[in-house]
Amino acid sequence: xxxxxxxxxxxxxxxxxxxxxxxxxxxxNIESLCVASTLDSTLSxxxxxxxxxxxxxxxxxxxxxxxxxxxxxxxxxxxxxxEREMALxxxxxxxxxxxxxxxxxxxxxxxKIVDVTAKTYTLEVTGPESKLKAVIDLLLPIGIxxxxxxxxxxxxxxxxxT
Amino acid sequence: MTKMAGKQxxxxxxxxxxxxxxxxxxxxxxIDIYDALAKDGSIKHVLVRHEQGAAHAADGYAxxxxxxxxxxxxxxxxxxNAVTGIATANMDSIPIVVLTGQVPTALIGNDAFQxxxxxxxxxxxxxxxxxxxxxxxxxxxxxEAFYVAKSGRPGPVLVDIPKDVQNAVTDFNYPETIxxxxxxxxxxxxxxxxxxxxxxxxxxxxxxxxxxGGVISSGAHEELRALAEEINCPVxxxxxxxxxxxGTHPQNLGMLxxxxxxxxxxxxxxxxxxxxxxxxxxxxxTGKIEAFAPHAKIIHVDVDPTSIQKNVRVxxxxxxxxxxxxxxxxxxxxxxxxxxxAWQAKHQAWWEQLRAWEKRHxxxxxxxxxxxxxxxxxxxxxxxxxxxxxxxxxxxxxxxxTAQFYKFDQPRTFLTSGGLGTMGYxxxxxxxxxxxxxxxxxxxxxxxxxxxxxxxxLATAMQEKxxxxxxxxxxxxLGMVRQWQxxxxxxxxxxxxxEFTPDFIKIAEAYGAKGIRATNPDDVxxxxxxxxxxxGLAIMEFVIAREEGVFPMIPAGKAHTEMLLx
Ligand SMILES: Cc1ncc(C[n+]2csc(CCOP(=O)(O)OP(=O)(O)O)c2C)c(N)n1
Numbered sequence: 001x002x003x004x005x006x007x008x009x010x011x012x013x014x015x016x017x018x019x020x021x022x023x024x025x026x027x028x029n030i031e032s033l034c035v036a037s038t039l040d041s042t043l044s045x046x047x048x049x050x051x052x053x054x055x056x057x058x059x060x061x062x063x064x065x066x067x068x069x070x071x072x073x074x075x076x077x078x079x080x081x082x083e084r085e086m087a088l089x090x091x092x093x094x095x096x097x098x099x100x101x102x103x104x105x106x107x108x109x110x111x112k113i114v115d116v117t118a119k120t121y122t123l124e125v126t127g128p129e130s131k132l133k134a135v136i137d138l139l140l141p142i143g144i145x146x147x148x149x150x151x152x153x154x155x156x157x158x159x160x161x162t
Numbered sequence: 163m164t165k166m167a168g169k170q171x172x173x174x175x176x177x178x179x180x181x182x183x184x185x186x187x188x189x190x191x192x193i194d195i196y197d198a199l200a201k202d203g204s205i206k207h208v209l210v211r212h213e214q215g216a217a218h219a220a221d222g223y224a225x226x227x228x229x230x231x232x233x234x235x236x237x238x239x240x241x242x243n244a245v246t247g248i249a250t251a252n253m254d255s256i257p258i259v260v261l262t263g264q265v266p267t268a269l270i271g272n273d274a275f276q277x278x279x280x281x282x283x284x285x286x287x288x289x290x291x292x293x294x295x296x297x298x299x300x301x302x303x304x305x306e307a308f309y310v311a312k313s314g315r316p317g318p319v320l321v322d323i324p325k326d327v328q329n330a331v332t333d334f335n336y337p338e339t340i341x342x343x344x345x346x347x348x349x350x351x352x353x354x355x356x357x358x359x360x361x362x363x364x365x366x367x368x369x370x371x372x373x374x375g376g377v378i379s380s381g382a383h384e385e386l387r388a389l390a391e392e393i394n395c396p397v398x399x400x401x402x403x404x405x406x407x408x409g410t411h412p413q414n415l416g417m418l419x420x421x422x423x424x425x426x427x428x429x430x431x432x433x434x435x436x437x438x439x440x441x442x443x444x445x446x447x448t449g450k451i452e453a454f455a456p457h458a459k460i461i462h463v464d465v466d467p468t469s470i471q472k473n474v475r476v477x478x479x480x481x482x483x484x485x486x487x488x489x490x491x492x493x494x495x496x497x498x499x500x501x502x503x504a505w506q507a508k509h510q511a512w513w514e515q516l517r518a519w520e521k522r523h524x525x526x527x528x529x530x531x532x533x534x535x536x537x538x539x540x541x542x543x544x545x546x547x548x549x550x551x552x553x554x555x556x557x558x559x560x561x562x563x564t565a566q567f568y569k570f571d572q573p574r575t576f577l578t579s580g581g582l583g584t585m586g587y588x589x590x591x592x593x594x595x596x597x598x599x600x601x602x603x604x605x606x607x608x609x610x611x612x613x614x615x616x617x618x619x620l621a622t623a624m625q626e627k628x629x630x631x632x633x634x635x636x637x638x639x640l641g642m643v644r645q646w647q648x649x650x651x652x653x654x655x656x657x658x659x660x661e662f663t664p665d666f667i668k669i670a671e672a673y674g675a676k677g678i679r680a681t682n683p684d685d686v687x688x689x690x691x692x693x694x695x696x697x698g699l700a701i702m703e704f705v706i707a708r709e710e711g712v713f714p715m716i717p718a719g720k721a722h723t724e725m726l727l728x
């Protein structure tokens with residue numbers, strides 16, 4: 001099972017490598033990892049996507065909590081949550097037929113064109129991981145020249161009835 | 163507020179933490195702290211002969227006293243030499259603080275002379291570590307280091323201090339208390355869980371208390387004994403749990419696991435309720451995990467949540483301090499009208515079964531009038547020193563025979579490297595223990611292989627005039643590995659037969675210690691007596707049956723019921 005963990009940790013040198021080291025040292029998976037500052041400059045926020053059965057996820061969360069630098073761990077995928085990822089995709093598009101095909105895909109998925117040359121388009125696509133996958137799968141046969149992804153960020157949805 | 167340099171702050175902080183002795187080895191990056199220590203003059207420093215020895219000695223001190231052990235080493239090779247000792251303490255959850263010198267901040271990252279990233283190297287083998295970049299942070303970091311090392315599940319903490327930080331001046335203000343928002347170990351167990359656990363105990367017909375090192379580190383031996391006696395429950399200990407429950411207690415089934423007693427392992431295989439206290443179900447204990455305790459419900463008490471549900475599925479997890487939890491369990495049972503007669507009656511059939519197992523295969527060995535059996539040496543040593551000694555061990559057969567044949571009644575009297583299994587631990591650990599207890603009998607039980615791993619520490623012990631006794635069980639083999647080769651590799655003794663062994667008697671003499679050897683069973687008592695009575699450091703060497711094995715044995719990955727017996 002794919003789990004998305006939201007981790008608040010001390011903004012101190014070494015904290016990130018402690019988390020990364022925990023995953024490599026104990027043979028846990030990291031599917032994606034995203035770190036940035038928070039409103040409180042002494043804390044960083046990390047979104048970490050990992051895969052494992054319930055027992056492994058349970059261990060991962062406990063092991064994370066054991067790290068002296070980790071303030072709070074939430075498995076946001078336990079509840080309703082929003083997740084977003086962004087990708088920049090440079091597509092080969094020299095012939096007019098492919099150029100219009102790329103634009104069509106772009107429109108359907110509400111991607112943005114952020115760079116254009118005679119032979120390429122560069123798309124910006126944002127959405128849940130599944131949407132990125134769909135776009136990439138469609139563009140692959142056309143020819144992806146370069147692909148950069150941010151990794152997932154996620155947030156729990158606010159309870160509706162409170 | 164007084165202005166102080168980093169090096170003075172360190173000395174003052176050590177004093178505030180009540181540190182009386184530190185173990186270390188100097189070098190360019192730590193020379194300033196040494197200078198400050200000497201100027202102050204109130205903290206005893208023990209000069210080891212190798213930094214691994216310093217870490218093990220601090221660890222031995224911590225295990226013997228329950229206090230934080232401290233060691234002090236220089237940057238680069240000084241720090242890397244200490245790593246094995248740090249990892250040893252980490253695996254066994256021993257509180258030590260390691261202070262390392264570092265090259266000046268401006269040179270960090272430049273591959274400067276004697277620079278290593280020791281914080282990076284020790285990240286996976288410390289509980290926590292710090293690089294101090296600003297002298298202003300030093301008091302807080304030192305306070306945190308001691309607090310983190312000894313609280314929750316204890317462990318080693320390393321503080322790396324660049325040379326310029328040691329000399330930079332700031333206001334000294336040592337925090338009295340500390341709270342860390344990201345680190346707040348649970349102590350108080352959940353009362354609902356305790357009640358659930360007690361109801362299980364009341365229902366169980368065949369319970370067993372399975373006890374690990376957590377009982378010793380939390381000082382829970384009295385509470386454990388009270389609970390075990392109240393409910394008339396058999397107790398088995400892990401290697402780390404030895405001395406947490408009296409070795410001579412009639413309810414003690416002995417150690418369990420790979421080299422545990424037949425009775426303890428049969429008890430685990432047949433119990434209907436495991437009450438695990440401060441133990442972590444590691445592979446040397448469980449054997450084949452799928453076949454482990456098939457009929458049992460499991461209650462698991464541990465201060466570290468990660469230990470629970472890690473290796474086995476647990477029915478009633480209880481996160482909390484072992485001492486507090488055991489006391490609350492006893493109270494909960496008593497509040498519910500616990501009656502000794504009722505427990506006796508309920509467990510009577512179980513005890514009959516246990517006693518039958520004990521009788522069928524007691525711990526034993528084949529006696530021989532012509533050659534010294536290691537188990538015999540330990541039995542005799544036990545008879546002569548009962549309850550008086552703190553025993554450290556090296557690793558291998560010597561360690562297992564000691565665990566099996568010496569009975570430890572007092573907590574913190576059996577110091578051994580359990581998790582990492584570090585050969586060379588015993589002698590420096592004995593130095594740490596003897597520094598803490600100058601008047602106690604401290605004995606290192608050694609193999610001829612392990613003793614050579616940190617034999618240089620004889621000089622440390624002699625310099626400090628420590629009357630440590632070293633028992634070398636000399637089989638001229640790396641015996642434990644040889645035993646595996648005998649059993650599982652068709653006796654191909656590859657790289658385990660020492661074709662050269664030094665003369666340990668002459669080594670003792672070269673260091674100015676006493677060395678005596680026994681080659682004949684009739685000499686065992688005489689040599690032990692002479693060695694134990696000698697006022698200074700003595701090496702007692704016993705030339706033992708070369709191919710003696712440690713039994714019973716559950717081969718790695720096998721079930722508890724697949725034990726090899728003597
Ligand atoms: C530092 C280290 N290296 C290697 C080992 C692997 N090892 C475990 S037991 C053992 C043999 C120990 O031999 P000795 O000290 O003579 O003790 P004996 O088993 O003969 O009593 C070895 C090599 C270890 N535990 N520690």
